[in-house]
Amino acid sequence: MITIVTAIYNQLPMNQLFYEKLALYTAQPFELIVIDNGSTDGSKEFFSNLADNVKVIANDGNYSYPYCQNLGIKEARYDLFAFLNNDIIVAPMWDQKLHDIMRNHSLDIITPCGLEKLENRQTTKRNKNKWKIIKGLISILGRSNRNLKLMHKLMYGNWEQFTGNRYNDFEEQVIEGFVGNSVIMTKKAIDTIGPWDERMQGADFDLYMRSKERNIKYGDIKPVHVSLGVFHHHYIRLTMKSDYPAFKDAANLISLEEKWGKENIELYFKDIM
Numbered sequence: 001m002i003t004i005v006t007a008i009y010n011q012l013p014m015n016q017l018f019y020e021k022l023a024l025y026t027a028q029p030f031e032l033i034v035i036d037n038g039s040t041d042g043s044k045e046f047f048s049n050l051a052d053n054v055k056v057i058a059n060d061g062n063y064s065y066p067y068c069q070n071l072g073i074k075e076a077r078y079d080l081f082a083f084l085n086n087d088i089i090v091a092p093m094w095d096q097k098l099h100d101i102m103r104n105h106s107l108d109i110i111t112p113c114g115l116e117k118l119e120n121r122q123t124t125k126r127n128k129n130k131w132k133i134i135k136g137l138i139s140i141l142g143r144s145n146r147n148l149k150l151m152h153k154l155m156y157g158n159w160e161q162f163t164g165n166r167y168n169d170f171e172e173q174v175i176e177g178f179v180g181n182s183v184i185m186t187k188k189a190i191d192t193i194g195p196w197d198e199r200m201q202g203a204d205f206d207l208y209m210r211s212k213e214r215n216i217k218y219g220d221i222k223p224v225h226v227s228l229g230v231f232h233h234h235y236i237r238l239t240m241k242s243d244y245p246a247f248k249d250a251a252n253l254i255s256l257e258e259k260w261g262k263e264n265i266e267l268y269f270k271d272i273m
Contacts, residue, residue, distance in 0.1 A: 067196075116234065
C-alpha cells in the first residue's frame with residue numbers, strides 16, 4: 001500500500017488526466033492526498049468527488065512544494081510515500097516496479113527517469129528537443145484534456161508499449177541522481193533525514209543533498225537514485241500560468257546556495273552532472 005501526495009492549483013484538464021492514468025496504472029492499493037492551494041476552476045471539487053481513497057486538504061492560499069508535501073505526510077496512513085507532481089503521466093505498474101527496485105538495491109529514495117534525465121546526455125537532449133517541438137505546436141491549440149493527450153500520443157505513440165520496451169531494455173538498472181516530479185520514499189527515509197525542508201522551494205535538489213550528506217557521514221541511507229527502466233512523462237511547466245499566485249510562505253524560502261554553500265553543492269553534485 002502506498003500514500004500518494006500531490007499539490008494542485010487549478011489546471012483541471014491536467015488534474016483529470018493525472019488521476020485517470022494514476023488510477024489505471026497503479027498496481028497496489030493507494031490513498032491519494034491532494035493539497036489544494038486555492039483552486040478556482042473546479043479542481044478541488046473534482047478530487048473531492050472521487051473515490052473514498054482520495055482526501056483533499058484545502059489550504060487558505062498557495063503554498064510552496066515542501067510545505068504541501070509535509071501536510072500530506074502528516075495525514076498518511078501508509079509507510080511508502082510517492083510525492084508526485086500533478087502534471088505527469090505515470091508508467092504502468094510504476095509503483096510495484098519501483099518498490100521492487102528499491103528493495104533489490106537497498107534504496108529508500110528513488111525516482112523514475114523522464115525527459116529531464118535519461119541514461120546519457122545525448123538521449124536526454126534528443127528527447128527534450130522532441131518534446132519541445134511537440135509542446136510548442138500543440139499548445140497553440142489550447143491546453144484541453146484532448147490536446148494534452150494528443151501531445152502525449154505524438155511523443156510516445158503507444159504509451160504501454162513505450163514504457164514496456166523501456167523496462168525491457170533497462171529493467172532494474174539505477175543511477176545516482178533524481179527527477180523531481182516523482183519521488184518515492186520509505187518511512188525510514190523520512191525518519192532518517194527528516195521531512196521536506198519547508199525553506200526550500202528547490203526541495204528535490206535539497207533532498208538529494210541531504211541524502212548524499214547522510215550517506216557520506218553515516219552510511220545508513222543511500223543517495224537518491226533514478227530508475228532507468230521506469231519512465232514517467234512530465235509536461236514540464238506546460239500548464240503553469242503567468243498569474244500563478246505568490247507563495248503565502250514566500251518569506252520563509254531560501255536558495256540552495258544559501259543553505260548549503262557553493263562548494264558543497266559542487267562537491268555533492270559532481271557525481272551526477
